Amino acid sequence: MSILTEMGQKAKEAAVVLAVLPTPKKNEGLCAAAEALLAAEKEILAANQEDVAAALASGIKGAFIDRLTLTQARLEEMAEGLRQVAALDDPVGEVLSMKTMDNGLMIGQKRVPMGVIGIIFEARPNVTADAFGLCLKAGSAVILRGGKEAFRTNQAVVLVFRQAMEKLGLPADIVQVVPDTSRESANEMMRLNGYLDVLIPRGGAGLIQSVVQNSTVPVIETGVGNCHIFVDETADLEKAVAIVMNAKTQRPGVCNACESLLVHEKIAEKFLPMVGGALQSKSVEIRGDEATCALISAAVSATEEDWATEYADYIISTRVVQNLDEAISHIRKYATGHSEAILTENYTNAQRFLNEVDAAAVYVNASTRFTDGAQFGFGAEIGISTQKLHARGPMGLKELTTTKYIIYGNGQIRQ
Amino acid sequence: MSILTEMGQKAKEAAVVLAVLPTPKKNEGLCAAAEALLAAEKEILAANQEDVAAALASGIKGAFIDRLTLTQARLEEMAEGLRQVAALDDPVGEVLSMKTMDNGLMIGQKRVPMGVIGIIFEARPNVTADAFGLCLKAGSAVILRGGKEAFRTNQAVVLVFRQAMEKLGLPADIVQVVPDTSRESANEMMRLNGYLDVLIPRGGAGLIQSVVQNSTVPVIETGVGNCHIFVDETADLEKAVAIVMNAKTQRPGVCNACESLLVHEKIAEKFLPMVGGALQSKSVEIRGDEATCALISAAVSATEEDWATEYADYIISTRVVQNLDEAISHIRKYATGHSEAILTENYTNAQRFLNEVDAAAVYVNASTRFTDGAQFGFGAEIGISTQKLHARGPMGLKELTTTKYIIYGNGQIRQ
Missing domain, CATH: 3.40.605.10 (Aldehyde Dehydrogenase; Chain A, domain 1)
Known part of the structure; x- marks a missing residue:
């Protein structure tokens, strides 16, 4: 024995x-x-x-x-x-x-x-x-x-x-x-x-x-989290900056931190410089697609690998998408099924995101950082199942x- | 690909x-x-x-x-x-x-x-x-x-x-x-x-x-079932014969069929000949411990391997035990965690068996054959998880x- x-x-x-x-x-x-x-x-x-x-x-x-x-x-x-x-x-x-x-x-x-x-x-x-x-x-x-x-x-x-x-x-x-x-x-x-x-x-x-x-x-x-936030066309942009900053920088090393930001093309021109400035003020490196790099001068080009990476660090990948469908497709392709959020004032898009995104926790208008036993009212947790x-x-x-x-x-x- | x-x-x-x-x-x-x-x-x-x-x-x-x-x-x-x-x-x-x-x-x-x-x-x-x-x-x-x-x-x-x-x-x-x-x-x-x-x-x-x-x-x-029935000292012996016969012979090839019978020593002398006769009338081979063989002449000696075997056939292993504790210990050692039953009129023993036996389904005074999606009211089943x-x-x-x-x-x- x-x-x-x-x-x-x-x-x-x-x-x-x-x-x-x-x-x-x-x-x-x-x-x-x-x-x-x-x-x-x-x-x-x-x-x-x-x-x-x-x-x-x-x-x-x-x-x-x-x-x-x-x-x-x-x-x-x-x-x-x-x-x-x-x-x-x-x-x-x-x-x-x-x-x-x-x-x-x-x-x-x-x-x-x-x-x-x-x-x-x-x-x-x-x-x-x-x-x-x-x-x-x-x-x-x-x-x-x-x-x-x-x-x-x-x-x-x-x-x-x-x-x-x-x-x-x-x-x-x-x-x-x-x-x-x-x-x-x-x-x-x-x-x-x-x-x-x-x-x-x-x-x-x-x-x-x-x-x-x-x-x-x-x-x-348990645990691996390549978590996304999709900022929809109708999002409240002030709240969106606060949520992205919280999800990325409040504790970057944990699995429910945001790793990737998707931005609707109709608000990219306004939102990306706002969030870009905030991220830079906290020394977050931005790895963006072409559209992002055109709007945030400090951003560097993202590679295919970036979309699939859980940085667990002061780095965020950023991409401009045409609409909700493209955002959901991107998430379906690269996410690890941990925590995903949509920021929107559009009722139908909120419900579609909740229904169609396949993850342990799916959010509307809140930081992904809440995926946690204590925050969910369980008192303590042994881990987060993905x-x-x-x-x-x-x-x-x-x-x-x-x-x-x-x-x-x-x-x-x-x- | x-x-x-x-x-x-x-x-x-x-x-x-x-x-x-x-x-x-x-x-x-x-x-x-x-x-x-x-x-x-x-x-x-x-x-x-x-x-x-x-x-x-x-x-x-x-x-x-x-x-x-x-x-x-x-x-x-x-x-x-x-x-x-x-x-x-x-x-x-x-x-x-x-x-x-x-x-x-x-x-x-x-x-x-x-x-x-x-x-x-x-x-x-x-x-x-x-x-x-x-x-x-x-x-x-x-x-x-x-x-x-x-x-x-x-x-x-x-x-x-x-x-x-x-x-x-x-x-x-x-x-x-x-x-x-x-x-x-x-x-x-x-x-x-x-x-x-x-x-x-x-x-x-x-x-x-x-x-x-x-x-x-x-x-x-799914599925492997070395299921036991323990006939306690206070069991209704007529019902016990009917339940054992049902659990063993109604469909012997399935995983919720009874494979092993444990009998309290205080009723063995009366019960074993009763159930032995019924089993023999359906050509069920009985593989027993010494006490069983002494009470059922047609029984053959069980080996250690028998206690752990799911026959899925017209064979049953049978053992006389001193009390509930010995029955539970035997089940803990040999069972596969599928379906286990106690036949008893003793309230405390019934509750103890339900609490202490670790299996997918634990019965008092019923046949193990009920462990089945349709019988549980699910309409259909994809299998039985053990x-x-x-x-x-x-x-x-x-x-x-x-x-x-x-x-x-x-x-x-x-x-």
């Missing part, structure tokens, strides 16, 4: 206990884990400092180091996140529907835990706490496999959670971390059929593609559950 | 039309397809006779030939199935929820078509019509890849459907059949990411495993759809 199948076995046993755990006990576990996290500040920050030092020594720098680094304030955020999950409604046990058939069978559909959830993620220690908290509340055991640069930190955090569970008489194996960050362990995890009910990758496009390509357990694909199976868009507690049919009979046999 | 990517491209184009097709037009398409099927009886039966003759010549026989063979009556059933799907409610367009957030954004979740659905199945021509009908009503284009023995039949049936679509001004590519039944074409279909939104295998365990192991597009695993992602249990029209978030704003930007 390999380490991973052994972990899978232990997770399955913990899941049996978790599946019938009353809500107050799960909430107690979450609050105890939050407290334990703060109490272990010294050990966790020490482990994290080792990780950061090793990463710096290997030449890593910039935003990566920032995401890897824990501070007292970040530990407090992680603890607060766990407490917030405790305050959310428990999704488990809800009977979504129940009806009595002609033969007297009462058939109901009940929300139940997944069982065992696997999460593969990069070197962001906060994901460790988020994933543990959401899975626990949703009644599932979790196996975490974080990026190698955060290895010591993840071990330290998970150890604290496990000890907190045991103190409450709960199985420590509610949460496990893979003690091996080799590519082989990731690949084995992707093929842990019979143990993992679902595998969720959280991270960049490379990680997600690797999981999609190699996994035989069911996967929920696939169509099981969950689409921000995934909260409900999306981490499944259902089963429960049937009450009194001797029925099939004719 | 390979044949399959070309088919994928055409399906995507057809899906764009289908996604916004009004319900009456879809129903018109279904009824026209039903009529066309009957009108083409001569051509379809001729193609089918060639398939059957080739199968017989290659040494195939028995139930396989029966499933492969079309008759006028079976064509009528297929046409009637299409008309029944036309009569079902259209799942597309339902807004499952919509709420107004504090910032004034109205966020709704709307049921929308999947897009393109792939179905890989064995030599059962009726699946061709079922799958086409359900996918059309659910607003998705479908790519079918049937077993090679039914190749000519499937081509003939799909040609009829395509012509019927064109006559109504709809895209013929709503339905396509892969013109190649090689293993390579199946493998390529399993990796048609970017074109297929979901792939559903329909058939035996070998086919399903091959799809699960090789597919990079999202899969819904995985936890997206759909679990019988899959009707709703399970062939996905959702998207639609957001109405008036200039909101994220703080």
Whole structure:
């Protein structure tokens, strides 16, 4: 038995206990884990400092180091996140529907835990706490496999959670971390059929593609967002500038940021210089088609590749289109199905865009930056699904559950 | 561009039309397809006779030939199935929820078509019509890849459907059949990411495993059922015999048939001879543990392998257990998560079984044979999901759809 199948076995046993755990006990576990996290500040920050030092020594720098680094304030955020999950409604046990058939069978559909959830993620220690908290509340055991640069930190955090569970008489194996960050362990995890009910990758496009390509357990694909804003002929141009600026620059590194701007030709002459000036004031590079470059002198020529690129940076591709149809065609060709927006005062065009654009979230007159579990009122999210199976868009507690049919009979046999 | 990517491209184009097709037009398409099927009886039966003759010549026989063979009556059933799907409610367009957030954004979740659905199945021509009908009503284009023995039949049936679509001004590519039944074409279909939104295998365990192991597009695993009935100490034994007989013998070849019987030790002495006699009268082979063999002289010894086997035949494995806990442990170890039943008059045991057994359908005092789309009131089904992602249990029209978030704003930007 390999380490991973052994972990899978232990997770399955913990899941049996978790599946019938009353809500107050799960909430107690979450609050105890939050407290334990703060109490272990010294050990966790020490482990994290080792990780950061090793990463710096290997030449890593910039935003990566920032995401890897824990501070007292970040530990407090992680603890607060766990407490917030405790305050959310428990999704488990809800009977979504129940009806009595002609033969007297009462058939109901009940929300139940997944069982065992696997999460593969990069070197962001906060994901460790988020994933543990959401899975626990949703009644599932979790196996975490974080990026190698955060290895010591993840071990330290998970150890604290496990000890907190045991103190409450709960199985420590509610949460496990893979003690091996080799590519082989990731690949084995992707093929842990019979143990993992679902595998969720959280991270960049490379990680997600690797999981999609190699996994035989069911996967929920998350995150890649080449998001568009189409500024229609009738858009309120002041609002349009504010929305484009928000969607592009409020936090350019995230998946719901705007990457590509489509502008109706009838307003291009007026709108492009307006938005161009605003973008330049925030040092956003504009890669435009010919019409854009003619109207914004600072714009550079976009290549075919630009239309398909999620920059996650202070860059935006920009194109002038003839009408709504051309905008929808462009989106159909290049978008990743994440978040798409139309800015318009035309009722019919708004409804057409909502109906005809195929994405997890489709907006009229708002920034794409709202595609987020907290903004949607879910309290917390495990990621944003860009696939169509099981969950689409921000995934909260409900999306981490499944259902089963429960049937009450009194001797029925099939004719 | 390979044949399959070309088919994928055409399906995507057809899906764009289908996604916004009004319900009456879809129903018109279904009824026209039903009529066309009957009108083409001569051509379809001729193609089918060639398939059957080739199968017989290659040494195939028995139930396989029966499933492969079309008759006028079976064509009528297929046409009637299409008309029944036309009569079902259209799942597309339902807004499952919509709420107004504090910032004034109205966020709704709307049921929308999947897009393109792939179905890989064995030599059962009726699946061709079922799958086409359900996918059309659910607003998705479908790519079918049937077993090679039914190749000519499937081509003939799909040609009829395509012509019927064109006559109504709809895209013929709503339905396509892969013109190649090689293993390579199946493998390529399993990796048609970017074109297929979901792939559903329909058939035996070998086919399903091959799809699960090789597919990079999202899969819904269907069908394998090692279903148990646990006869508790307080069961009504007359009803229990009737239920076991129904679940085992009413149609032994299907996935919701009972394969394994667990009997509480306190009633084994009375119940096993009762049920043993009934099973023997229908020539069911009983493979039992020691206690069973001591009470049913005709029973043979079960091996470890028996407990894990879906016989799909007139065979049942039988074991005496000490109590509910042992029954649940046995089911947890050997079941495939399809359909499980407890027969009991004990309220607490009934509720515990419903809560603690992890399966798509869990029954109290009824036959496992009811796990079926029609029996659950869905009208028709595309298969029975035994995985936890997206759909679990019988899959009707709703399970062939996905959702998207639609957001109405008036200039909101994220703080």
